Amino acid sequence: MIPFLQPFFKILYDTSGLIQWGGLTAIFIIVFAETGLFFGFFLPGDSLLITAGVLAAAGYLNLLHLIVLATVAAILGDQTGYAIGRQMGKLLFRKKDSFLFKHEHLERAKEFYDRHGGKTILVARFIPIIRTFAPPVAGASEMKYRTFVVFNILGGMFWVLSTVLGGYFLGKVIPNLEHYINLVIFIVVFVSFIPIAIEYLRRRKK
Template identity: 45%
Template sequence: MLSFITDLVLHLDTHLATLAANHAVLVYLVIFCVIFVETGVVVAPFLPGDSLLFIAGTLAAQQILDAAILVPILLVAAIAGDTLNYAVGSVMRRRTIDTKRLRILKPEHLARTTLFFERHGSKTIVLARFVPIVRTLAPFVAALGRMEYGTFLKYNIIGAFIWVFSLVGAGYMLGNLPLVSENLNAVVLGIVLLSLLPTLIGKFGRTAGPARKER
């Protein structure tokens, strides 16, 4: 499973280009499903959201994908995914389900997302778009925390537009540059590492904090 995910992330451009060449319509459906599932299903935080948006932008720059079709599809997927996630959290809150008993949710992931909310408030829905795992759990935790739907929807739409346009736009602008197109795997890996950086810094901070207190 891990090797499959690694291959998918590092060679996403090849897989999408091949799919687009053989099944022009199907590739848009696949892109929609990946973004929708990653943002809408709390058990799928491992999907390559950031790198997929960037790669999709590079393929649009090379006219393999149509940007006029791609961007609306991504926006709908991102907004609908978060909305579904919020709805699931709302149902669980109303039924007073103890999330600690849900084996599909890792306690450390929930704790990390909750801490993110404590630091950033409602803006978490926007900021979390750029943080793997937190991106997937933020709408769910927002519903559990009784964030009003109107507030959530506003930040959901704003976050989707910023996320999609920034990463697809970056891929579109840089996609035809030889330095990027010839080293796309390295660029994708860099995006993955950058997206994980806030999580690594937070984990290091939590580990270093108790160590400093013991001195």
């Protein structure tokens, strides 16, 4: 990691502190950027939403407002990614690596899309990194817009509801869980990267 960025990442991955500082606005921006912009692949979408659910259970956030806002951000993010991919077309796959863009992630999303088709937009919501690159791949591959919108809305709703409500119900069942949020985040990150590890092992066997 570049040394001068370490303080930034420290703040970014302190999801509890970030939410208490920026509230729903911070949640909207991060969810939108992670799902809609290439550089958003490193943002903590899953852990952020689960943390938000835990904090909603503790009374820091309004649950309904959280769900609605995060869902809108997720849907708009994917729509933006699709529009970027549609605009760039095949040029997207010739884009060179940069600090904010990794061609390897794009290729991984393309392989996933080739295997699963339209369902990629729904399933990818639950897979870090693939989640960011699947919409532009769908756009560049000329997925029908109506099909994309359906999978986008369903995926956005399922992702937000499962993560936020998961955190909310955990927060209700386990007293003072908000004080142990780092442990929760560790478990979430570990579980969310299991599909990536499985995919990596599958590719190595080829």
